[in-house]
Every structure is written in C-alpha cells, then in structure tokens.
Amino acid sequence: xxxxxxxxxxxxxxxxxxxxxxxxxxxxxxxxxxxxxxxxxxxxxxxxxxxxxxxxxxxxxxxxxxxxxxxxxxxxxxxxxxxxxxxxxxxxxxxxxxxxxxxxxxxxxxxxxxxxxxxxxxxxxxxxxxxxxxxxxxxxxxxxxxxxxxxxxxxxxxxxxxxxxxxxxxxxxxxxxxxxxxxxxxxxxxxxxxxxxxxxxxxxxxxxxxxxxxxxxxxxxxxxxxxxxxxxxxxxxxxxxxxxxxxxxxxxxxxxxxxxxxxxxxxxxxxxxxxxxxxxxxxxxxxxxxx
Amino acid sequence: xxxxxxxxxxxxxxxxxxxxxxxxxxxxxxxxxxxxxxxxxxxxxxxxxxxxxxxxxxxxxxxxxxxxxxxxxxxxxxxxxxxxxxxxxxxxxxxxxxxxxxxxxxxxxxxxxxxxxxxxxxxxxxxxxxxxxxxxxxxxxxxxxxxxxxxxxxxxxxxxxxxxxxxxxxxxxxxxxxxxxxxxxxxxxxxxxxxxxxxxxxxxxxxxxxxxxxxxxxxxxxxxxxxxxxxxxxxxxxxxxxxxxxxxxxxxxxxxxxxxxxxxxxxxxxxxxxxxxxxxxxxxxxxxxxxxxxxxxxxxxxxxxxxxxxxxxxxxxxxxxxxxxxxxxxxxxxxxxxxxxxxxxxxxxxxxx
Amino acid sequence: xxxxxxxxxxxxxxxxxxxxxxxxxxxxxxxxxxxxxxxxxxxxxxxxxxxxxxxxxxxxxxxxxxxxxxxxxxxxxxxxxxxxxxxxxxxxxxxxxxxxxxxxxxxxxxxxxxxxxxxxxxxxxxxxxxxxxxxxxxxxxxxxxxxxxxxxxxxxxxxxxxxxxxxxxxxxxxxxxxxxxxxxxxxxxxxxxxxxxxxxxxxxxxxxxxxxxxxxxxxxxxxxxxxxxxxxxxxxxxxxxxxxxxxxxxxxxxxxxxxxxxxxxxxxxxxxxxxxxxxxxxxxx
Numbered sequence: 001x002x003x004x005x006x007x008x009x010x011x012x013x014x015x016x017x018x019x020x021x022x023x024x025x026x027x028x029x030x031x032x033x034x035x036x037x038x039x040x041x042x043x044x045x046x047x048x049x050x051x052x053x054x055x056x057x058x059x060x061x062x063x064x065x066x067x068x069x070x071x072x073x074x075x076x077x078x079x080x081x082x083x084x085x086x087x088x089x090x091x092x093x094x095x096x097x098x099x100x101x102x103x104x105x106x107x108x109x110x111x112x113x114x115x116x117x118x119x120x121x122x123x124x125x126x127x128x129x130x131x132x133x134x135x136x137x138x139x140x141x142x143x144x145x146x147x148x149x150x151x152x153x154x155x156x157x158x159x160x161x162x163x164x165x166x167x168x169x170x171x172x173x174x175x176x177x178x179x180x181x182x183x184x185x186x187x188x189x190x191x192x193x194x195x196x197x198x199x200x201x202x203x204x205x206x207x208x209x210x211x212x213x214x215x216x217x218x219x220x221x222x223x224x225x226x227x228x229x230x231x232x233x234x235x236x237x238x239x240x241x242x243x244x245x246x247x248x249x250x251x252x253x254x255x256x257x258x259x260x261x262x263x264x265x266x267x268x269x270x271x272x273x274x275x276x277x278x279x280x281x282x283x284x285x286x287x288x289x290x291x
Numbered sequence: 292x293x294x295x296x297x298x299x300x301x302x303x304x305x306x307x308x309x310x311x312x313x314x315x316x317x318x319x320x321x322x323x324x325x326x327x328x329x330x331x332x333x334x335x336x337x338x339x340x341x342x343x344x345x346x347x348x349x350x351x352x353x354x355x356x357x358x359x360x361x362x363x364x365x366x367x368x369x370x371x372x373x374x375x376x377x378x379x380x381x382x383x384x385x386x387x388x389x390x391x392x393x394x395x396x397x398x399x400x401x402x403x404x405x406x407x408x409x410x411x412x413x414x415x416x417x418x419x420x421x422x423x424x425x426x427x428x429x430x431x432x433x434x435x436x437x438x439x440x441x442x443x444x445x446x447x448x449x450x451x452x453x454x455x456x457x458x459x460x461x462x463x464x465x466x467x468x469x470x471x472x473x474x475x476x477x478x479x480x481x482x483x484x485x486x487x488x489x490x491x492x493x494x495x496x497x498x499x500x501x502x503x504x505x506x507x508x509x510x511x512x513x514x515x516x517x518x519x520x521x522x523x524x525x526x527x528x529x530x531x532x533x534x535x536x537x538x539x540x541x542x543x544x545x546x547x548x549x550x551x552x553x554x555x556x557x558x559x560x561x562x563x564x565x566x567x568x569x570x571x572x573x574x575x576x577x578x579x580x581x582x583x584x585x586x587x588x589x590x591x592x593x594x595x596x597x598x599x600x601x602x603x604x605x606x607x608x609x610x611x612x613x614x615x616x617x618x619x620x621x622x623x624x625x626x627x628x629x630x631x632x633x634x635x636x637x638x639x640x641x642x643x644x
Numbered sequence: 645x646x647x648x649x650x651x652x653x654x655x656x657x658x659x660x661x662x663x664x665x666x667x668x669x670x671x672x673x674x675x676x677x678x679x680x681x682x683x684x685x686x687x688x689x690x691x692x693x694x695x696x697x698x699x700x701x702x703x704x705x706x707x708x709x710x711x712x713x714x715x716x717x718x719x720x721x722x723x724x725x726x727x728x729x730x731x732x733x734x735x736x737x738x739x740x741x742x743x744x745x746x747x748x749x750x751x752x753x754x755x756x757x758x759x760x761x762x763x764x765x766x767x768x769x770x771x772x773x774x775x776x777x778x779x780x781x782x783x784x785x786x787x788x789x790x791x792x793x794x795x796x797x798x799x800x801x802x803x804x805x806x807x808x809x810x811x812x813x814x815x816x817x818x819x820x821x822x823x824x825x826x827x828x829x830x831x832x833x834x835x836x837x838x839x840x841x842x843x844x845x846x847x848x849x850x851x852x853x854x855x856x857x858x859x860x861x862x863x864x865x866x867x868x869x870x871x872x873x874x875x876x877x878x879x880x881x882x883x884x885x886x887x888x889x890x891x892x893x894x895x896x897x898x899x900x901x902x903x904x905x906x907x908x909x910x911x912x913x914x915x916x917x918x919x920x921x922x923x924x925x926x927x928x929x
Contacts, residue, residue, distance in 0.1 A: 107888045175788065180871065182889045203788040204870025205877070207884055215870065219772040220787045337822050364825035371826040377819055381841045390837070391827035442828055 068096030071266040072118050074109045075101065076125035076253070078149070078209065078229060082286045083123065083274075089282075090273050097266060105208060106130075106184070113138055113258060120261040121270055123253060125149075126184035130254040140261070143254035146275045148289035149227045150248045151188050154216050154238040161222030166243045169223045170198045177212050177221040180205035185212070188249040189225045195245055213238070227251070232287040252291065294446055294476065298333045298343030305329050305340070305500040309478075311446070313348075316477045318491035318508070321519055325497040327480040331448045334478070335371050336364035347445055365394070370444030374451045376435035378423035384434050385410070385419040391442035409437035413467060429460035433467065440471060447477040453486065465489060484512070484523045496520050514551065514642045516566060518609070526568045527610050530644070533565035538641055546587050548639025564644040573638035574612035576605060577631045578622060587639060589632040593624055607632065685902065691895045700896035708874040709882035710900065716790060716878060717858035720797035724854040727798075728805035729847065733839075735806065736813035747810075751803045761799050762867025769795065770868075792869035793876050797858035804857050805850035812846025813839070852912045856905050 071090075075083045080103045087099040102109070102119070106129040113119045114136055122139070123146070124130040133139045155163050161174045169176045178200060179186030186205065193200045206212045209226050216224040217237045231240040255274055257267035273279050275291075284290070297308035305326045311317050319327045332338035334345060334352070339361065345352040352367055354360045378387050388406035389399075397405065410416045413433040423431060432452065439447065452468065453461045468479075469489055479490055487494050487508055494511040496504040496519050504517040515521040521528035531540035538546045546567045580588055591607035598604070602613040605624060612632055624630065693700070700706070735747050753761055768774045769786045779786065786792045820842060824834045840847070862880040869876040871885070879901050887894035 105888070111887070111891065177870065180885050180888075182885050202872065204872050206871055207866065207881065207888075211866065211871070214867070218766055218770060220766065220770050220870075335822075335826050337826075363831075364822065365828050365830050367826075368828070369826060371823065373823075375819075377823045379820055379824070379838060379842075390824065390829070394824070394827055394829035394833055438827065 066096075067094045067266055067269060069263055069266060070098045070100055071120050071263050071270055072100045072102065073121045073123070073270065074113060074117070074119040074258075075103055075121075075123040076106045076109070077103045078125050078227060079103070079123055079253070081233060082283050082288070085282050086270075086274060086279055089278065090270055093273075094266075094269070099270070107132070110136075116260075119258045120263045120267045121255065122258055123255040123274070125251065125253060126187075127252050127254055128184070130256065133256070133258075138259045140257040140259050140264075140267075143256035144271065144275055145252045145291035146255050146271075146279065147253040147283045147291055149229055149251045149253065149287075150289065151185070151192055151225050151243060152228045152231050153223055153241040153243060154213070154226050154231050154234070155223045155241060156216055156219045156221075157236065157239055159239055160219070163223050163241060165241070166192075166196050166245070167198060170200065175220070175222040176200060176202045177204045177206060177215045177224040178202045179209060179212055179225070180207060183208060184251060185209045185225070185227060188251055191249045192225070192243060192245060195247055195249070196243070227287075229287040250289065253288070294345070294347050296330075296334065296343070296345040298330070298340035298345070300329065300333070300338070300340040300500075302341075303329050303500060305333075307497070307500070307502055309495065309502070311476055311478060313476055314474050315493060316472050316475070316479060316491045317493045317495055318487040319478060319480045319495050319497060320482070320487060320523065321497035321503075326500040327497055328450055329500075330497075331371070331450050331478065331480060334367075334446070335369055335448055336362060336367050368442070368445050370439035370442055370447045372432075372436055372439045372447070372449045372452045374454045376423070376428075376431040378426075378431055378435055378438070380423050382423075383419065384415065384421050384423065384426070387423065387434060388419075388438045388441050391438060395442060405441055406437070409441045410434070412440065412471065413437040427460075429456055429464065432456060432460075432464055436464070436467065436471070445476065447472070447475055449477060449479040449481075451480055451482065453481070453483065487523075488512070494520070496523075514566065514568060514640070516644055521568070524568075526570055527574070529567045529609075531565065531567070533563045533641060533643060536636075536641070538565055538567040544589070546639060546641075547636040548587075548641045549637060551640050551642040565641055566644055567639050567641050569634050569639045571599075571604060571611040571613040572602075573634050574610070574614075575633045576612050576614055576618070576622060576624070577633055580631050581633055587634050587636060589634075591630060591632050593626050593628045593630060595626060596624060605630075688895060688898060688902075691892075692899050693892050693896070696892070697896050697899075700890075700893045701900050703893070705873050705877075705882060706886075706893070706897055706900075709877055709879045709897075710904075712790070712793070712874060712877065713859055713879040713901075714904070716793045716797055717855050719794045720801055720858040721851055721855040723794065723798045724802050724805045724858075725847070725851055728802055728809060728850065728854070729840075731802075732806045732809035732813060733835075736810045737818070750806060753800050754803045754807075758796075758800055758861065758863030759867050762796060762864035762869075765792075765796060765799060765864065765868040787868070788870045788872065788876060790869075790875055793865050793878060796864035796868045797861045800861055800864055801854035801857040804853040805847075808850030808853060809843060809846050812843040812850075816842050848912060852909055856909060859901065859905050859908075 073083065073087065083101060083103075087101055091097055091099055104112075106124045106126060109119070109122060110124075110129055110132050113122060113133065122130070122133060124133070124143075130139070130143045134143065153163065153166060153169065155161070161168075161171075163169060163174065168174065178189045181187055181190050185208075189200070203221065204215065206215065209230050212221075212224040212226050213230055213234055215221040216226075217234060228240070231238055255271055257264065257271060261267050274283075280290070293313060294309075294311040296310070299306040303326055307326065307330055309317070309330070319330060321327055329338060333340050333343070336352070340355065342355045344354040347368070351360055352362050378384070379390065382390065385403060385406050388409055389402035392402040392405045393399065407416065407419065410419055413436050415430060415433045415437060418426060418430055418434065423434075426434065432455070436452070449468070453464055456464060465486065472490055479486065481487060491508050494504075494506065494508050495502055496511070496517050498517065498519060504511060504515070504520050511520050512524045515524045515526060515528050518528070529538065529540055529546055531538040531546070536547055536550060538548070540546060548567055548569075580590075589610060591610060593605055593607050595606040596603055596619065597606070599613055603616050603619045605612045605614060605619070607630070610632055622628075622630070701710075731750065735743065735750075756764075766773060766787070768776070769779065769792075770776045771780060771785070771787060776786070786795065816839075820838050821834050824838045825831075829837065860880060861878070862884070865876065865878060866881060871877045871881045877885070879897060883894050883897045883901065886897060
C-alpha cells in the first residue's frame with residue numbers, strides 16, 4: 001500500500017537517515033477506515049480510558065476505538081516505508097489518534113530522546129542502540145524484537161565490475177563501499193566478511209546505509225553492502241547479489257515504549273500492531289526477516 | 292616637437308583640439324563641467340574618446356581613426372598630479388617616488404637613488420621614511436609632485452594641484468611648480484587666475500566641452516573675449532560690432548571708448564565683431580542720468596551686493612561696479628534698485644573679438 | 645595642520661570620541677545576538693569530559709581526521725586564493741554582459757545545501773559524470789580520493805573569498821591603480837605592487853573565512869568524496885561517526901574542531917598582515 005508514497009519525496013538530506021516526517025492523516029485515515037482491512041483489533045483496543053493526552057477529538061463520530069491523542073513514534077531510518085504504512089493503518093483503526101513519525105539514525109534518535117524529545121515509542125535498527133536507551137532508564141519494560149535484517153551485496157545496474165559473488169568484492173580494483181564499523185550495518189559487514197574469510201578493502205566507509213546505497217546507485221562504487229530491505233526498496237536502481245553465507249549476521253530490530261511517555265496505551269497499542277500479524281506482514285513484504 | 296591633440300567624446304559633449312609647444316605650460320580654465328579634466332584623462336589614457344588623435348614629439352599616443360592605436364597609460368610617458376596626492380598608502384614616501392623609475396625597469400637601488408634626488412628637488416628629503424598617512428596635505432602633494440617628476444615625463448598633467456591645499460601652503464607649492472615647470476611641457480587645469488599668471492605661458496578657456504578662447508596669458512587677461520575670461524580678469528566685458536572709437540551692441544546701445552594699442556586695432560576696421568572692456572572700479576553709480584563729458588550710461592537693475600576688498604561690488608546683470616560702502620549707503624542701494632552705471636569713454640578699451 | 649591632511653577616515657575613526665551614535669538598546673540586542681552564538685558553544689563545552697579529553701582526541705582515527713582536515717583545508721584555501729583572486733578582480737573591475745548573472749552563479753554555493761553541492765560535483769567529476777568519463781580515460785579518478793575532499797571544500801568555500809575580496813576591491817577603488825599606470829607600471833605590476841597590497845586585509849579575511857568553511861565542510865565531502873580514515877574522513881565526518889558509538893569522543897572532537905578554527909581565525913586577525921593595517925592603526929602626525 002503506497003498511499004503515502006508522496007510523503008517519502010521529502011528533502012533528501014543525508015538520505016532517509018535525516019528525514020523527519022510528520023503525518024497528519026485525519027481525513028485520509030477516515031477514508032482508509034472504509035477499506036475492509038484484516039483487522040486484528042483484539043490486542044489494541046482495550047476498554048480502558050484514553051491516554052492523558054492534551055489533544056482530544058471534539059467530534060463524537062461513532063468509531064471503532066476510543067483511543068485518542070497524539071502518538072510520537074521515533075524509528076530507525078530503515079523503517080521509514082514500513083512504519084509510514086503501519087502508522088496509517090493504526091490511524092485507520094483509531095481515527096481520533098494522530099501518529100507523528102520521526103525517522104533518523106537510531107543513535108541520533110536515542111540522543112534526542114535522552115535530551116527530552118517527546119517520544120512515545122522507539123524502534124531501533126539494532127540491539128546495541130536500544131540497550132543504550134534501556135541502560136539510561138528511558139525504556140518501559142523489556143524491548144521486544146519485531147524484525148530482523150541481513151546484508152546483501154548491491155551493484156549498479158550493468159554490474160560494471162562483474163561481481164558475481166561476495167568473494168568478488170575482494171578482487172583488486174573493485175571499488176567497494178561499506179558502512180563504517182561504528183554504525184550497525186558496518187558492524188554486520190565486518191562480521192559477515194570475517195565469516196566469509198574475506199579481507200575487505202573498501203574505498204569508503206560511509207556513515208549510513210543510505211550513503212552506501214547512494215554511492216552504488218550513482219555508479220561511483222562497483223559494489224556495496226546494504227540491508228536486503230534497502231536493496232529491495234531501491235528497486236531497479238541496483239542489482240542485488242545474495243551473500244550466500246551459512247551463518248549470516250542477523251540484525252535484530254527491537255521496539256519499546258519510552259519511559260517518559262504520557263500516551264502509554266497508545267504506545268502499547270502501536271507496539272502490538274507492529275509485533276502482531278498485521279505488522280509482521282507489512283514488514284516481511286518489505287523484506288524484513290522474522291524477529 | 293610639440294604635442295598635438297584632438298579628441299571628441301559625445302558622452303561628455305567634448306570636442307577639443309590643442310597644441311602644446313616643447314617647453315610650454317598651458318593653463319586650461321573654465322567653469323565646472325567644462326570638460327577640463329576629461330582632456331587630461333584622455334591624454335593620460337584613462338578615458339577613451341570617440342575619435343581623435345594625439346602625437347607627442349612625433350610619437351602617436353592614440354589615433355582612433357582610421358588605423359586605431361591606443362597606447363595604455365603606462366606606455367605614454369606622461370606624469371600626472373591630481374588634486375588628491377593619491378600616494379600609495381602602503382609604501383613609504385621614498386618607495387612612492389621610486390615606484391615610477393622601478394616600473395620603468397630601473398633597479399631597486401637606482402630607483403631609490405632617483406627618488407632621493409627628486410625628494411630633494413621638492414624639499415621633502417627628510418620625509419623619505421614616513422608613510423603617507425603621516426604627512427600633512429602640503430607635504431603629501433610635494434611628494435606626489437616628486438613622484439610624477441621621477442619618471443621624467445615628456446608631458447606633465449596637473450589637475451588642480453593646489454585646490455586641496457589651504458592658503459598657507461599653496462604659495463609654497465606654487466613657487467615649487469614654477470621652478471620645476473620652467474623648461475618643461477605641462478598642462479595645468481586650474482580655477483586660479485594666480486596659477487595661470489605665474490605658471491602658464493598660455494591660457495585655454497573651455498566651456499561646454501569646447502575651447503572658447505585661447506591666447507597668451509597677458510592677452511587673455513587684458514582683453515578677455517569670453518564671459519569666463521572676463522570674470523577671471525575681473526573686467527566688465529561687452530560684445531558688439533566695432534565702429535571707429537565705438538562699439539555697437541546688439542541691443543542698439545553704443546559704447547564709446549579708445550581702441551586698444553596692444554594688440555593694435557587696425558584703423559580700417561569697421562563692422563567687425565569686437566569687445567569693450569572696463570574695470571568695475573571705473574564705474575560710477577547714479578540714481579538719475581548724469582550729463583556732461585563723454586560718458587557711457589547704462590540703465591540697470593541691481594541684482595546683488597557683496598563686499599569686495601574695501602569696496603562694495605554692485606552687480607547688475609553682467610556688469611559690476613565697485614563703490615565705497617559710504618556711497619552705497621548714501622544711494623540706499625539694495626537688490627532691485629534701478630540705477631545708472633556710468634563709465635568714462637577713456638576707461639573703456641575696445642578690441643576685436 | 646590637521647585641516648590640510650587628506651581624508652584619513654580609518655585612522656581618525658580610531659581616535660576616541662566622546663560620543664558614539666549607537667543607541668543603548670542596540671547593545672542589549674547585540675548581547676542577545678552574541679549569546680545566541682556563544683551559549684550553544686558553552687553548552688557543548690560543558691559536556692566535554694576534561695579528564696579523558698586527551699585520550700578521547702588522541703585516538704588514531706581522531707588524529708588522522710584532524711591531520712586530514714588541516715591538510716585539505718589548507719589545500720582548498722590555496723585553491724580558493726589561486727582562483728578566487730582573479731574571479732574577484734574580474735567581478736569588481738571588468739565590465740561585460742552577464743556579469744551580474746555570473747556573480748549570482750558563483751555565489752550559489754552559499755545558498756545551496758552542501759549535499760546538493762556534493763551531488764553536483766558527483767554528476768560532474770564522478771565516474772558517470774559530465775567530465776568524469778573523459779577524466780577516467782586519462783586515468784584520473786577523483787571520487788573517493790583526498791583530491792575529492794579538497795574539491796568539495798573549494799566548491800563551498802570559494803564564494804566566501806570572492807565575496808570578501810570583491811567588496812574590498814570595490815571599496816579600494818581604482819584611483820591608485822590609475823596613478824600607478826601613469827607612472828609606467830604595467831597591469832601585472834600594478835596588480836602585484838598596488839592592488840594586492842591594498843586589498844590584502846580583505847584577501848586575508850576572505851582566506852580565513854574560506855579556511856574555516858573548508859574545515860567545517862561535511863555534506864559535500866560525504867556525498868562526493870566518501871569517508872575513509874586518513875583519505876577522505878575529515879574531522880566533521882569523524883565527529884558524526886564517533887557520535888554513533890561514543891558521544892563523549894564526538895563532543896571532545898567537536899571542541900577540538902572549534903578550538904582549531906578559533907585559533908586560526910584569531911591569530912590571523914591579530915597579526916597585522918599589511919603595512920596598510922599598521923598604518924591605519926598607527927598614529928597620524
């Protein structure tokens with residue numbers, strides 16, 4: 001469902017990593033509610049009172065849910081497309097709820113949350129970053145893994161350096177671009193290379209997956225290591241070559257409500273949607289693995 | 292061996308042609324906006340006219356038609372001294388003066404040697420290590436003169452060199468200029484009749500971009516033809532047709548006087564354009580028309596009264612009279628008064644235009 | 645003889661006047677403006693863990709980034725001077741059709757987001773770019789090299805030098821140049837001995853601005869040059885990367901970057917670089 005594809009056409013500052021978007025989907029969500037959906041509402045329509053949010057729907061239209069208010073979701077940049085869709089679905093189910101989405105690098109988001117940014121839900125692209133939030137006492141309960149991701153090799157269309165396997169990137173003269181080891185995708189690249197017995201000599205260690213993808217789609221690099229979901233989202237702009245590793249490095253995506261959140265029920269409802277069957281379908285359609 | 296120059300520039304309504312002899316100094320005078328500075332700029336190569344040519348001692352400075360040549364300023368061999376000394380602020384006095392010789396290819400030591408010589412010539416030797424900002428206006432202008440002379444220019448262009456100096460310092464620079472201009476070719480733009488008198492051999496009067504009068508300094512000041520030259524000379528000048536010992540003005544008034552002896556007016560002249568000149572001090576002012584000996588009487592309306600030395604200058608249109616303050620009070624003169632200007636025929640000099 | 649002296653505005657303005665025409669409330673607003681810049685700097689400095697500062701900034705990757713930043717910023721400042729001085733001269737002195745358009749285009753990197761600048765460089769000098777393919781035939785590959793970093797920095801910094809120098813050239817006017825020409829100096833001599841010394845303060849401040857801008861360059865470098873330790877990963881890129889795992893190191897490095905920039909700017913502005921400055925500051929007789 002690409003209903004809000006327009007939303008992703010925002011300014012591409014440092015790629016999607018820095019993209020921050022807000023969805024105000026009142027009317028659109030109401031339309032969406034008419035669409036027959038496989039509603040898995042059991043888990044997310046508790047009979048309790050609405051959240052203590054300040055914004056409240058003035059109208060008294062008959063609705064499926066009594067939840068209302070604003071939910072601030074902070075999610076890793078790689079979740080932009082899936083979470084945009086899930087937010088729309090959540091609002092369709094709860095017309096009085098407004099979901100505000102903020103996408104950025106996981107560690108940037110943790111920095112913002114620890115400086116008091118009004119996040120209710122945080123979805124991280126790796127366990128280590130989520131641990132930083134938990135360690136700071138900013139996460140409610142234990143984070144739950146909701147998706148996983150593995151790396152794949154991408155090459156520009158036409159495959160100029162004639163890369164056919166993971167081992168080919170170690171050939172001399174191949175311009176390989178990876179993530180810097182300090183960012184999650186870089187750590188995964190390092191361990192995947194180790195398990196394949198390869199010594200990688202990248203020409204650039206980018207600061208984000210978007211950086212790697214950009215260098216490959218522009219044809220500057222011969223090959224890059226990105227997540228399968230990034231490769232899938234890039235469509236025909238890259239050619240994907242599976243790593244074919246017996247034990248690939250799996251990156252887990254945990255989600256948690258933020259301790260300071262005042263929209264506890266909304267947060268729990270959204271997390272339930274993401275971890276439930278409906279959320280899983282959206283995620284796995286986008287190429288994510290099971291948690 | 293002369294400078295021959297002609298230039299026309301429509302944008303400044305300038306059309307001038309001029310010749311300057313090898314050791315001649317020409318004063319270019321005229322009201323503001325007459326195009327005096329434009330002449331210097333064209334000669335220096337800083338302003339390009341539409342057409343014209345200039346030859347300096349047989350060497351072409353520019354020739355704009357048909358075979359176009361235009362020497363850049365640095366190749367013209369002219370010296371320029373402007374109202375503002377424009378000493379290079381980052382160079383010492385010595386290096387300012389040495390700049391020209393150095394640019395002409397002289398070595399550093401030789402250039403400074405030449406600079407010292409010229410600083411000595413203008414009496415500014417003791418300033419040589421100062422920066423321009425540490426000089427007074429008069430000192431700076433002397434250094435600027437030394438700098439202009441240090442290239443040994445074939446033609447010196449002086450653009451109101453004394454205008455920015457106060458009355459205490461102008462005389463010193465004027466006598467300095469008199470000394471260095473002797474035996475040199477120079478064109479000096481000035482507003483001061485004193486400069487013209489002391490420095491120039493010849494005066495060229497410009498107005499509206501054209502030369503309206505030209506002659507030796509003494510002739511122009513004694514027998515001015517243009518209104519500007521008349522005001523320079525401090526004379527009342529009337530224009531008309533010569534007829535024996537009188538001048539018939541265009542408005543029918545007949546002015547009697549004596550024909551000039553220098554230059555002599557040929558006795559045969561009649562019906563020729565001529566001028567009548569007389570100093571304001573020779574004019575008497577009456578409230579009623581006087582009678583008696585041969586006199587010229589002009590009925591005028593006073594336009595202005597102003598102090599002039601120990602007299603009051605009474606202006607009425609293009610005529611002036613200098614009378615005592617007491618007489619002014621007695622006649623109760625004020626702007627608008629209708630009076631008669633009276634001048635004896637013996638005081639009026641007639642000469643051909 | 646003060647009345648005689650030609651106008652010496654700067655020297656005279658320095659003298660203490662009993663009166664300044666600045667309303668008092670201006671100082672209050674100015675203070676708010678200054679605080680707006682200074683407070684965030686103080687906020688960052690307050691986060692620096694001074695105990696571990698040396699250890700944080702002396703890691704191999706940090707030192708490599710610092711060294712690379714200084715090297716590339718110096719190189720790009722040199723390029724800015726080499727190309728910026730002629731550009732400023734042409735813009736300030738020459739008269740030709742399209743001059744205004746040319747000026748607007750050259751100043752464009754000031755308003756274009758650096759990432760866009762990086763993309764523009766990529767589409768020009770990159771492998772698939774306008775010139776990149778020809779360059780590749782010649783065996784020149786710019787992407788992922790230190791040269792790419794220098795180009796990215798020059799691209800964003802050049803307008804600062806051109807802007808600063810053009811303003812100074814226009815203020816200085818052409819009178820001195822005309823005088824020098826009448827004294828027999830050829831145009832190149834006039835440029836070397838008169839024009840450049842006269843505008844040196846503007847050139848120096850333009851170069852300092854260009855250096856500072858190069859030092860802080862991030863977006864264009866990341867987009868065009870990539871990020872590899874010792875080759876293309878300059879200090880700003882290193883800071884961004886460190887922030888992922890080690891915010892304390894990032895803060896320490898940020899402080900280092902600011903300190904380097906502050907030292908360069910302050911030192912360059914203090915030393916009188918030209919006799920003109922000494923003269924403006926010095927006493928008049």
